[in-house]
Amino acid sequence: MDVLSIDFGTSSTVGVLSAAGRAPRAVEVDGSVTLSSAVFAEEDGRLVVGRDAERRARLDPSRFEPHPKRRIDEGALRLGTTEVAIADAFAAILRRMGEEAERQLGRPPAQTRISHPAGWGASRQDVLRTAAAKAGFRDVRLIPEPVAAAAHYASLGGRHTGPIGVYDLGAGTFDCAVVGGTSRGFTVLAEDGLPDLGSLDIDEALLVHVGRAVSHTDPAQWQRLLRPQSTADRRTRRALLQDVRDAKESLSRHAQTHVPMPEPFGDVLVSRDELEALVRPSLLRSAELLGATIRRAGLTPARLAGVHLVGGPSRMPLLATLLARQLGVVPTIQDQPETAVAFGLHHVPPVVADDRTVPAFAPVRPPWPAARCGPPGRWPGR
Template sequence: MVSEKVLGIDLGTTNSGMALIEGDDVQMLQNNEGEPLTPSVVSFDDAGDPVVGRRAENRAPANPDRTVRTIKRHVGEDYTVEIDGETYDPAEISAEILRKLKDDAESYLGEQVTETVVTVPAYFTADQKKATRRAAKLAGFREVKLLNEPTAAAIAHGYDADLADETLVVYDFGGGTLDVSVLDVDGDTFTILTTSGDNHLGGTDFDEAIMDHVAAALERDQGVDVLADDELRANLRAIAEDAKIDLSTGEETELIEPLLGQLDGEIVELDETLTRDIFESITEDLREQALAPLEQALDDADRTTRDIDTVLLVGGSTRMPAIQDRVAEYTGVDPELTFEPDKIVAKGAALYAAKSGAVEEQYACTCGETFDTRDGFQDHLDAAHATDEHGEKVEERGEITVKSIVTRSLGTRVKDGSFNVLIEKGTPITEATGTKYYTTTKDDQTIMAIDVYQGEHEQARENEKLDEFTLTGIPEAPAGKPTIEVTFRVDDDGILHVTAEDVDGDAEGSLTVEQNVTGTSPDDGGDTAEVGS
């Protein structure tokens, strides 16, 4: 039996979660180990079969070379993992995590789940999104939708809150990535103004800082390099993560392990005290690094800290008091820390899955008839019962609408070096298409460089160059004779597609800018000159 429910999944760097709408409530589903979060860890047993989640985490210290963690940091990259001569790419490893979530959800429901909404960082490139979709397909999902993580958090935050005309900053700091989005929220409409982030910064980097600090102490006191041994390193990693969590609520923590491991036949023991002051001192550079995407997001959205109504902290790493204090200090707003910051994204994905389609039946009468408008329902009452006492209103749930806009103007460079805009900043993604016509600047010119920029400066070189490609095969003709049609189009995922073709010939080319949009000078003969639009 196939379930009609759509599973909301937060595919995280360190932990993943899943949620479903049950009646009127959104709830996290527990995995088969009885936990709401599943470690995003995959380990391979001696037979080469994958083990996922807590079992894989428990196997890691004894099998570090057969265990894969933080794979999300490599999604969409030319990166592979080799186990027993078998090569796995990040999508294949991610698929094992998603497959476990799917299997556990089906075990809970007693039904097959074929549809999912998977959340991704808002700044994921086209390749990263394609790899995530592929992972979900490999896991057995037939229908896959992607949703930006900060938007998912905003949806869960605004659920039943009746937010109106609010500028919301979502600061999503997880185990392996940092994602910042600025949104305008009005009821169930979420307009994404801009996004920024760092996909190589997260809670694991704070764990590494503790590991380095403790390893230095052990080398000083016992003359051992624990980081050089895989098993010792894995054990120390688990202790460091626990210490970080302890320091989110306490001023100090004890790192005690009588048998951290053995090195050269000698037992290595750990007995250290780590205070919050020391922890914050050794991670100060990481906190400063974590502020940069927030500054960039506000700048790109043309907002200042005075425009912010709410700052929403999401992700397990926002539990660190120093992160909360730094964000509050910069924004001047006391941030809202959700009760379960590491679960809100999965809940938002489930809400989006359930509410992103229009409600077909909003009103029902006790006689059994249903109506999708208040007027139709009232007409029925007037005609059939002459009173509304015989009818009852079904709870009205509005449709969630997520809108994205082009955060910076998109265009190309023409002969005089100016920036020629094809899609203006602030254009809704649904309308983000622009076409203009260009021509050659030299006789018998057969190639033309198409440079892609984003920004607001009149001079192209003062803006950010995203990419370029060369249109070849233009028939020889006098300068100004060929007509080259160039089209910029932004798809639903915020990825820019550029096409160029000779209107009167066969020359054509295309480019996908591997960057979410939500330079050098070309060679001779590569300039473009506008004819008209």
């Protein structure tokens, strides 16, 4: 059966296509395996997504929304003079991925699997289902991101002698899970998440830090950057946010870097130590939550077969250090952590759309009692 798996992320969306019994492969859109989740509303109301949306945003930033997934609870977006339902914005992104998959297949995929944060309840999942229907998908299955990530890592080893921990830090949310498994299958033992932690929050913290260094030069102009009133202001703010994001990513590779600033402000030198000081409390909170999730599963970190990092922000050197100190386990990260969930969706059987048991090869009874916690290069996140 042809299956399209879509990791619908806050900043970027990744698709994986499996057809005619062949191994799954990432779907390239506009020459990249990551599709920007941004949307732009043309004057006639037509929605443009991905890189095309980002290019058009330079002309009129008021018609642009870079992270519609983060605004799911608002119901609608105001893009310029156009009001766009959240489901329609989601559908435009999903449709673009579906069109590319259909072009490669020569026919629509028979089934589509779409990821969502573990903390999304029924109402948010309904929005995603509505968007999938508007995108023209049939036989849609929704799967929590940590479940998909666990399926991916289980598929890599082929056999797990113990449970694994999943630490999933995306652009908009943090999810974690503990999954027990053997060569025959695995099950989610515990899961939890933080809705207010992601790479966008790290960007915001760095922007505030930069502002403290320069805002005294011209407080009024800095406020215009924070709350743009004109098209020129919005263009300047968008460029600044991109420069801040690039600086953050650079600090994963270098000890320091400059953030280019618009006039009348001078460029700001930031260091990795400064960034780590800003984000350490939040990352420590996430590490503590993973530790609590492990305990809720009735386990200790020493009994885990491994802790796997998912999502672009997991490239931060500080994160691996904090987790190792907190858990006593050195985490594992792939070369491309952004694609782990999308490939994992392929390995999750369709029966788990509304079930926390994941029979990777055949159903298996886990040796630990299931537990559940409370609700909810370049690293674009998800």
